[in-house]
C-alpha cells in the first residue's frame with residue numbers, strides 16, 4: 620500500500636487491468652514508448668516478450684541500446700527513473716511535461732562521468748586541483764555564441780533557452796541570427812550530451828535525428844561552425860539568458876542590446892574573470 624500497490628491491481632496511468640512490476644516499468648504505454656527510443660528495434664521482440672527474471676538477465680548480458688552508452692547502466696537508470704515517475708504520478712507529484720528520454724540520457728551520462736572521475740581519482744597519476752574556469756574570447760575573425768537551456772519544475776510545459784553572441788573583443792553582438800554576416804561561428808554549451816549529439820551526428824532511426832538534421836542544415840548556410848563544450852562556470856551569460864526567457868512569452872525574442880540583468884556578467888567575461896572549479900587533471 621505504501622508504494623501505491625493496492626489490492627486493486629489496475630494501472631492508474633493507462634487504465635490497464637493488471638499492474639505488476641513489469642507493467643509499471645516496461646509495458647505501461649509511456650514506459651514502452653521510452654524503451655522503444657532507447658532499445659534498438661531489432662531487439663524489441665525479445666525485450667518486450669520476456670518474463671521478469673529472463674528480462675533482467677537479458678539486459679545485464681547484452682548491449683541492447685541505440686545510443687553509445689553502457690547498456691546495463693542505461694537499463695538500471697531507466698528502471699529506477701520509471702519506478703520513481705510511476706510513484707510520483709500516483710502520489711500526485713508527477714510532471715507530465717518532462718521528456719523522459721532526455722532525462723534518462725542525462726542521468727546516465729552524469730553517472731558515467733562520476734564513475735570516470737572516481738576511477739581517475741583513484742589512479743596514482745591523477746591529482747585534483749582548483750583551477751579558474753572562465754569564458755574565453757574567440758579568436759580574431761570568429762564570433763562565439765554561448766547557448767544554454769533551462770527548465771522549471773514549477774511551471775508546466777516550461778522549458779527555455781537563451782544565447783549570446785560576442786566577438787573577439789568580448790563585446791556583445793546580438794542573438795542568433797545570420798544578419799550580422801557571420802561566416803565562422805563557435806557554438807559553446809555546457810551540455811556534453813548535446814555537443815556530442817550535434818557534433819557526431821546520429822543514425823536516421825535516432826529519436827533526435829530530425830532535430831540534428833535541422834541544426835546541420837542551418838549550419839550549412841554559415842561558412843564554418845564549431846561546437847565546443849565549456850563548464851557551467853564559463854557559460855554563465857547563456858545560463859542567465861535561459862533564466863530570463865521565463866519572463867517572456869513562448870516566442871523567440873531577439874535582443875538588440877544586452878539585457879540589464881546580464882551586463883555585469885558580460886563585463887566580467889570580457890575582463891577574463893573566472894570562477895574556481897575542482898577539476899581532475
Ligand SMILES: [Zn+2]
Pocket residue numbers: 630631632633634635642646647648
Ligand atoms: Zn499502465
